[in-house]
Amino acid sequence: MSTMTGRQAMRAAMQAALQADERVFLMGEDVGRYGGCFAVSTGLLDEFGPDRIRDTPLSESAFVGAGIGAAMGGMRPIVEIMTANFSLLALDQIVNNAATLRHMSAGQCGVPLVIRTTTGGGRQLAAQHSHSFDGWYAHIPGLKIVAPGTIADFRWMLGPALADPDPVIIFEHGGLYGADGDVPDTDPGIPLDRAMVRRPGTDLTIITFGGTLPTCLSAAKSLATEGIDAEVIDLRSLRPLDDATIMESVARTHRAIVVDEGWRSVGLSGEVSARIVEQVFYELDAPVGRVASAEAPLPYPRHLEQAALPSVDGVVEAARAAVQGDVARMAVPGRR
Amino acid sequence: MSTMTGRQAMRAAMQAALQADERVFLMGEDVGRYGGCFAVSTGLLDEFGPDRIRDTPLSESAFVGAGIGAAMGGMRPIVEIMTANFSLLALDQIVNNAATLRHMSAGQCGVPLVIRTTTGGGRQLAAQHSHSFDGWYAHIPGLKIVAPGTIADFRWMLGPALADPDPVIIFEHGGLYGADGDVPDTDPGIPLDRAMVRRPGTDLTIITFGGTLPTCLSAAKSLATEGIDAEVIDLRSLRPLDDATIMESVARTHRAIVVDEGWRSVGLSGEVSARIVEQVFYELDAPVGRVASAEAPLPYPRHLEQAALPSVDGVVEAARAAVQGDVARMAVPGRR
Amino acid sequence: MTGPTAETRAEALRAMVLVRRFEERCAQLYQETKIHGFLHLYVGEEAVAAGTMPALDTADNVVGTYREHGHALLRGVPAGAVMAEMFGRVDGCSGGRGGSMHLFDTARHFYGGNAIVGGGLPLAVGLALADRMKDRPAITACFFGEGAVAEGEFHESMNLAALWNLPVLFCCENNLYAMGTALDRSEANTDLSLRAASYGMPAWPVDGMDVEAVAATAERAVAYVRNSGGPAFLEFRTYRFRAHSMYDPELYRDKSEVATWRGRDPIDLLVERMVEAGQADPDVRARVEAEVDAEIDAAVEFADASPLEDADELLTHVYADVSADGGT
Amino acid sequence: MTGPTAETRAEALRAMVLVRRFEERCAQLYQETKIHGFLHLYVGEEAVAAGTMPALDTADNVVGTYREHGHALLRGVPAGAVMAEMFGRVDGCSGGRGGSMHLFDTARHFYGGNAIVGGGLPLAVGLALADRMKDRPAITACFFGEGAVAEGEFHESMNLAALWNLPVLFCCENNLYAMGTALDRSEANTDLSLRAASYGMPAWPVDGMDVEAVAATAERAVAYVRNSGGPAFLEFRTYRFRAHSMYDPELYRDKSEVATWRGRDPIDLLVERMVEAGQADPDVRARVEAEVDAEIDAAVEFADASPLEDADELLTHVYADVSADGGT
Numbered sequence A, B: 001m002s003t004m005t006g007r008q009a010m011r012a013a014m015q016a017a018l019q020a021d022e023r024v025f026l027m028g029e030d031v032g033r034y035g036g037c038f039a040v041s042t043g044l045l046d047e048f049g050p051d052r053i054r055d056t057p058l059s060e061s062a063f064v065g066a067g068i069g070a071a072m073g074g075m076r077p078i079v080e081i082m083t084a085n086f087s088l089l090a091l092d093q094i095v096n097n098a099a100t101l102r103h104m105s106a107g108q109c110g111v112p113l114v115i116r117t118t119t120g121g122g123r124q125l126a127a128q129h130s131h132s133f134d135g136w137y138a139h140i141p142g143l144k145i146v147a148p149g150t151i152a153d154f155r156w157m158l159g160p161a162l163a164d165p166d167p168v169i170i171f172e173h174g175g176l177y178g179a180d181g182d183v184p185d186t187d188p189g190i191p192l193d194r195a196m197v198r199r200p201g202t203d204l205t206i207i208t209f210g211g212t213l214p215t216c217l218s219a220a221k222s223l224a225t226e227g228i229d230a231e232v233i234d235l236r237s238l239r240p241l242d243d244a245t246i247m248e249s250v251a252r253t254h255r256a257i258v259v260d261e262g263w264r265s266v267g268l269s270g271e272v273s274a275r276i277v278e279q280v281f282y283e284l285d286a287p288v289g290r291v292a293s294a295e296a297p298l299p300y301p302r303h304l305e306q307a308a309l310p311s312v313d314g315v316v317e318a319a320r321a322a323v324q325g326d327v328a329r330m331a332v333p334g335r336r
Numbered sequence C, D: 001m002t003g004p005t006a007e008t009r010a011e012a013l014r015a016m017v018l019v020r021r022f023e024e025r026c027a028q029l030y031q032e033t034k035i036h037g038f039l040h041l042y043v044g045e046e047a048v049a050a051g052t053m054p055a056l057d058t059a060d061n062v063v064g065t066y067r068e069h070g071h072a073l074l075r076g077v078p079a080g081a082v083m084a085e086m087f088g089r090v091d092g093c094s095g096g097r098g099g100s101m102h103l104f105d106t107a108r109h110f111y112g113g114n115a116i117v118g119g120g121l122p123l124a125v126g127l128a129l130a131d132r133m134k135d136r137p138a139i140t141a142c143f144f145g146e147g148a149v150a151e152g153e154f155h156e157s158m159n160l161a162a163l164w165n166l167p168v169l170f171c172c173e174n175n176l177y178a179m180g181t182a183l184d185r186s187e188a189n190t191d192l193s194l195r196a197a198s199y200g201m202p203a204w205p206v207d208g209m210d211v212e213a214v215a216a217t218a219e220r221a222v223a224y225v226r227n228s229g230g231p232a233f234l235e236f237r238t239y240r241f242r243a244h245s246m247y248d249p250e251l252y253r254d255k256s257e258v259a260t261w262r263g264r265d266p267i268d269l270l271v272e273r274m275v276e277a278g279q280a281d282p283d284v285r286a287r288v289e290a291e292v293d294a295e296i297d298a299a300v301e302f303a304d305a306s307p308l309e310d311a312d313e314l315l316t317h318v319y320a321d322v323s324a325d326g327g328t
């Protein structure tokens, strides 16, 4: 076990992958000479050279599409898109090609591509640099979507993503690059599509992932002080979703809230809520709650940005409501 | 009241808008000389000339962005994107500019733009021409998303969309261009964001929109023959959603299913389900059901494509399950 | 230089006639509702694929558009597998899932079949990058229409291939129209070869109705790309004799213009030459048509006999791991 | 032609010094954590905006990037409103919501402030289209860096403006680097003016460190665009003296290269000329700095005094209709 930052963990993961498999290479804007926009790939150019650490022009569609083509050609590209906001410029390649090629070619064209991109707000970068499209991408069949919420996952999710025969997008929350965490020195071997219970609890289940995992763990701590024992689930994989882990927990706690930094409407929080209702409706003692970002472009000033993002207080409140909202008390006519 | 096809209705709507307001113009691929890929704009070039019926090069990002700029400059552009699949090439302009400009400029830059695009499958056009992104777009704050499901709405939704000071995307299901329907000769004046009850019923609520509205109405007919009286709600607007109409209905019927041609995961069906649970959980006698497209790129052959899309039978089955699945019967231990 | 041999010409003729007759049969089968969806015919443009494909090695990659029947056939995809694909049957070259616009055959390095205008170009750059990084001598030929030149993906791909000096042969089929949009209503500068050269790669325009001019230029370009390792651009000046797809009233061009171009039918041009050179008699075309018709009949029979995929297979190939439907 | 008058030169000097000192103050305020997020300074490039803005009419539109403080100030956006925006206060030119990368002032036809590289170009084409359709004589000046030339949106916008002959002046600020990517590692053909000309529009390169060369070329280009109604392209050859943003170790360039370019500081160049021409004495720069510093002090005070927006306003301006939060 060693302690490192998310930035160091992902760099170590890439370094190990580049050393282990010569088919692996990193391509993206300023991943080389500049050292990476968020200093994640610093040093890799010196170790692996410009052929395997490829700085690209500002051509998101072409270099993502080139990653798809290179993957079809037998390489194992890691394509870095500086922030998820810019990935929209490459969405045609991601959705119309990467996600469809295997199915429409009846299995002939596999796309073993890994896309890494920075997601999330909280750094006052305003409306064109702060959005979380993690959950949104999880709508697309043919893609696998993962989002590390722990530094250990920053270190150990890349390996299975590269081993996966299909396109995997890793959404890395910018706020976690500088965060410290314990990292096992060897691969813990957790499957890419497995959710993890980060804190066991009995009174309700808080389901989250990525940048809001720390938020939810702090909320669980403070809920404990008021006698509410919350279980916290880290989804890790947004597509596919690990229904089994979610349902097993909610069937025990009978109450759930979903916390997602993405916008609420037509986002991941609604999907998890809908699945809980489909699969364990009769176990629920209260409606499934949702905590998500305010439905507005993220503004620049800190106070407005913080007001827009999920907060510890917001999670605590939603958890309280879920716990208090038991059928007996709320099903009185007055509440109807 | 007159009878016409969806194609004729939208053409009449554009013709009327072009006649009424000289700020309105139509821009898109092959809307002029070719007569429109789906023959919607046929004839408009002759009546309004090449300045107001503008054929564009194959440059989705530039002509959509130009529509945004022209809207900021005081015009009222109707930008046609041939199919929603190609709109992904313009998504940067739609999400990073059209949806954010007003908010991040504190109200200075309004974008009164209407985007019209063809959506949906069922015509054996395979995986790059058949997808329904209607519900997916509804995730984005700053956009308004509407989807006509009746020929009357094909005729009368464009007016309020053009009158709206914000960007509105109209998703027109390709299957409805050739469908006949009754169209009022004068504007019925239904607000753009209002859902409509298309068939009143008492036993359950079927919530849908666009191309699956006819499917659901047929399903309701056949359900009636087995004594199930289904209410069918046509959402019309996917962003914002008309919660009041949905909840009023579900609070009466105590059962609901959501039918969406989009993929199930992180789609509109999950959002509607989650909102029902948040707002009328204690009224529900059964879990909210979902009928959506199979989570695969749409294949070419008819039998596979039909197997992937929501069907009358699929809706009938889901409705039956919702009606049978009342708490008393299903809450027995064995079912847990 | 001595003129092309009778053999070369006979092969080129057979290639063009095969594609021509195959697609005419497709049009007929579309009317008979055996083929559905969008169907884009290459009729009139056959010399481009017929002249280019022989210049490529079997290990070279080919990326096409939705107007790719000819490219697939001349790349060696069996006519039966192509026809079965159009019929949506399991023996189709894409298992019946892609249809006319999505022909694939990776064993022959044929990477589709892309229905997004310009969408294949970045893939071609990536395939070439893989060959470069794996030190394979292969090159990648990428076909697209002149309408694609207006797309951002064209620009980004041309620049990237030139910047990284990747072995991509950009094959622009300039048939003067993108659906109903004439080149001069799509491009501010209609000299596409000049435009391509501005990226710093050699660009050659060639008469796309003359299969021998195409073949000669293609050979030169392929050799250049293979030897230099860098990209080149070919502009084939050709014409689409038929509608854009099966639903096209052709309001945008005069019948007379079409007639003029039909006067330069690439098949007739070659036959004339062969006759002049005494390499064939005037009814050679009829004979070859009879030959290929037999092959096409067999293809149709094959396609007709091929079963439909079981609908339960709908979710297979969404992911490599069948159990991972990734969704519900 | 007679050389520029003392007045013109004094104005140009004041403009450049204002931007320089304003941004040096911003850097300081960033250290003092008064300004947050990304902050991209224009230091070294001031001659471009200072030479271009005077050539525009008040009705002309300006579209900028995230490196747009100088453009905003010289377009006439009050220094106080710009500084208040950096502070995230309600009196900021974007109500405090946009910050450094999103300065807006539609009253002055200043349309931002766009943080997507290349994202402003299509908007500029549309603004010009609106002017054309409304028969307004205005033109649209669109600023972007040389890195944007690799984006598909650049290509599509250049072609569309040229094809439709729209009054757009494309102003490419070629400072040789896109973050850490040097031009020759981004473009296969580094002659950007030649590339631009391939779209069929006039393109002029100009020394971006010489404010008078910039002004002369800008006047010519603006006149051309206004009279012809069609687009033109200007390539300003300039250099960024400071880091790309506040988090840039500058591993990608030599200190010596930076030093060489600093030797051509546009402010010094102009001062030398004025002194030579006897239009100013050597300490003119110090005097002008003192003047603008007073203006900047006032701007900082103004910004500091401006309140924060009430957090309850978070959802206003998502849509024009406040009641329509469009979401929940």
Ligand SMILES: Cc1ncc(C[n+]2csc(CCOP(=O)(O)OP(=O)(O)O)c2C)c(N)n1
Residues within 6 Å of the ligand: B029, B058, B082, B086, B089, C067, C115, C116, C117, C118, C144, C145, C146, C147, C148, C149, C173, C175, C177, C178, C179, C244
């Ligand atoms: C991105 C995108 N935009 C629009 C279309 C619709 N479309 C299909 S083919 C076509 C014309 C393309 O013309 P060109 O590139 O010249 O090829 P051609 O059909 O002439 O062979 C268009 C506009 C599409 N398939 N993809």
Ligand SMILES: Cc1ncc(C[n+]2csc(CCOP(=O)(O)OP(=O)(O)O)c2C)c(N)n1
Residues within 6 Å of the ligand: A029, A058, A082, A086, A089, D067, D115, D116, D117, D118, D144, D145, D146, D147, D148, D149, D173, D175, D177, D178, D179, D244
């Ligand atoms: C589409 C997109 N890709 C990447 C970025 C990240 N980024 C911000 S500025 C920049 C460099 C742009 O360089 P250039 O266009 O030359 O302008 P300069 O910063 O030199 O003024 C990059 C890559 C972005 N903002 N948008």
Ligand SMILES: [Mg+2]
Residues within 6 Å of the ligand: C145, C146, C147, C173, C174, C175, C176, C177, C178, C179
């Ligand atoms: Mg064409």
Ligand SMILES: [Mg+2]
Residues within 6 Å of the ligand: D145, D146, D147, D173, D174, D175, D176, D177, D178, D179
């Ligand atoms: Mg630059």
